[in-house]
Amino acid sequence: MSDNDGTSRPPDTGALDSPTTGRPPTVADVLALPVLAAGQPQVVTGVTHLDRPVRWVHITELTDPASFLKGGELVLTTGMPLPEDAAGVRRYVDELADIGAAALVIELVRRYHRPPDPLVHACRARDLPLITLAKDVNFLEVTQVVHALILGSQADAMRRTQRIHEAFTALTLRGAGPKDVVRAAAEMSGHTLVLENLVHQALICEPSASTLEEALTGWEQRSRKTPSRDHTEVCGPEGWLVAPVEYQGERWGRVTMLPAPSGASVSEASTTFGPEDVTVLERTAMALTIARLIHSTPWERTAHRSALRDLAEQRHRSPEDARARCAALGLPTEGSDFVALLVDVRSENARAEPEIRLSQELRTAGIPALVGQLAPGRLGILLALRSSQPWRPTVERLSDTALGLVPGAVVSVGSEVTDLADTARSFREAARVAEAAVPGEPLPEGRSFYELSDIGLRRLLYALREDTRVQDYAERQLGRLLDHDTRHGTDLLTTLRHYLDVAGNKTTAARRGNLSRETVYQRLRTIERLLACDLESGEQRTELHVAVTALDVLRAADSS
Incomplete structure (x- = not known):
């Protein structure tokens, strides 16, 4: 440990804009800082626990440093206060592990040139990361850099939390519905969110980095294995972050945030979700409550x-x-x-x-x-x-x-x-x-x-009534006949309809129209002349029948 004689270089703050911004730096993050990397750090034990967050740095040469800790500290020492006996070393390590220290960093320059075996065994037994430094490091400079990094991440977290509150306030003020709320929460958190009712039916799912199939397959059975809580908490075999949605003691359902790695355990999920995720989910539950109160349609x-x-x-x-x-x-x-x-x-x-x-x-x-x-x-x-x-x-x-x-x-x-x-x-x-x-x-x-x-034909033509091709066809086929009826007050269209409806039977057509056969014959000849057609032709009768039916449904549509 170098003495701080007032002439050391300023703290290295180059890592303040690193990817750790917005969350506490981990042991791995701190070891990567230039100020510590210069000491050639080596991880002796606890390599799988380097993701522990570092909440403070503590320099100590005491035999009982745990009495001054609160948990989450990176403990720096030259090794000078370590007990001589193995039992004393185990007690030293146990106290650090019990208080929740993030890691122990020992400098191998003064008292030790290799980590003592009792220390290695004790740290390994308690899963406490033990890091050695082969070269001299200015511990005071380490504390300055890391504390600046921690404070910077805390300030950034506060700003991000404020933006979360502002975003949900804006959603509420514009009367956003439940789907908009859940979608916004998924985008903010980067996690899949699901809103379910009291019988474990998934009503809204907004997937993030997954598909609906991955998120919802077997939903009811999986959800029933995840107990409901009175507050936001990670629970269940898959480690879901769950928050109740309720108002004045009446529970309507719950909103769930799924961990990013599918199938993560509860312990893994607890590190997957950070304080901001909890804030997002709690504000989501609150916004959903307000949305339910202002939107009358049930979820x-x-x-x-x-x-x-x-x-x-x-x-x-x-x-x-x-x-x-x-x-x-x-x-x-x-x-x-x-x-x-x-x-x-x-x-x-x-x-x-x-x-x-x-x-x-x-x-x-x-x-x-x-x-x-x-x-x-x-x-x-x-x-x-x-x-x-x-x-x-x-x-x-x-x-x-x-x-x-x-x-x-x-x-x-x-x-x-x-x-x-x-x-x-x-x-x-x-x-x-x-x-x-x-x-x-x-x-x-x-x-x-x-x-x-x-x-059938009539209903098909009714469905196509707005198609101008159908309208044009009816007009081309019957327009001259309709114009004649309008000018002369006749009703040749009705005679033609009766004739076509009975498949060309003139006697039956005359009976339907209460006309004599001679009158029907005369009218049919007039129709043939006006339309330039042959009513004995089956094809032309079909064309006219379609046109008359189209005209009827067009008139029915106008009157409806």
Whole structure:
């Protein structure tokens, strides 16, 4: 240990902007500092514990230095006070280990030129890092540099904590929802965050450096092994950092921060999470409480809506992610068949009652499902049924309930699929069926819902009613006839419709229109002249039939 004679060089502060900024430096960080590296440090014991944080540096030549320590100190000594006997050395080391000293650094210049065996054995027995210095080092300069580094990291940690508080305050003031809060926390911490309810369903997951599949696979079973606490704490076999979300003694769920290395033990996780992570999670829990108070939509409903939209629009990163997310919400994804339903109330101001009632009915019936609003006026339902379970009775029951709540609602269903990854196709089919439902038309016989087989020509053209090509086709085929009826007050279009509806049977067409056959013949000749067509041609009759049907659905759309 060099004497401080007032002429030594200023402390080396080059490491103050090192990667240790924002956290206490570790033993390894301190050994890498130039001021200590000059002493050619050698780690004799405790090489696996060099990640211990150094909270202070203590120079001592006392035989009982532990009485002046509080834990976390890097102890510097020349070895002069070490007891001569092995028992005394063990006592010396035991006291340092019991108080929680970070490491013992001994200079091999004056009393010793190699570490005494009793010291090595004692340090090894207590997992206390023992570092030797082969060259003379200015211990006072070491304390100045390391203390500057520690204070700098503390100041930086305070600044970072302040930024965390400011970020969450901004989230709260702008009324951020739970998903925004959890996403912001994941970005701040660099860890995966999961919000779950009281029955261990993962409602929101924001992965960081992992996938949804990695984070959520087997979620309920893993979560039940992790006990709930009354305060933020690392617990469970995987070492999750967990914080309760509650208000005035009523607990709503908990938010979990997962350790970066998958499958880390509790002891490893306790070093993975720092004070800033605890601050982030506690502020996340607080922001989620406020979000729940100011947003009336329950978390479960929001989670179902989000999952359904991602399934319907195929926004998942992979099929595995989709299965893990839905399974974490309680939907069985293996050994199930899936059917997508849409309930269109055709009003952007629709109440939430259908969503609530249909969810309750499915729970009562014991049928796993996701239920949620996909768009204003449109409710989506994904049923997960056992392979042997027919879907029609369930869909009929839901349709009756929906129509009882909202008369005039349209319930459409897609095809049954066996893989969750194919549910987007079932939703697309249900959407096509819904688009083809003509307002005011009676429901299919014996059913209160629509399916793909119900889309005939009329409903197909209704679904395509906004396509200008359909509009142009109807006008090109019938425009001259419509103009004639308008100018002369005739109704040749009705005669043509009757004629086409009965496949060209003039007698039946005359009876439908309460006309004589001669009158029908005359009108049909006028129609042929105006449209320059041959009504005896099957192809031309088909073209006209499509045009008349298109015109009818276009007029129905205008009046609806």
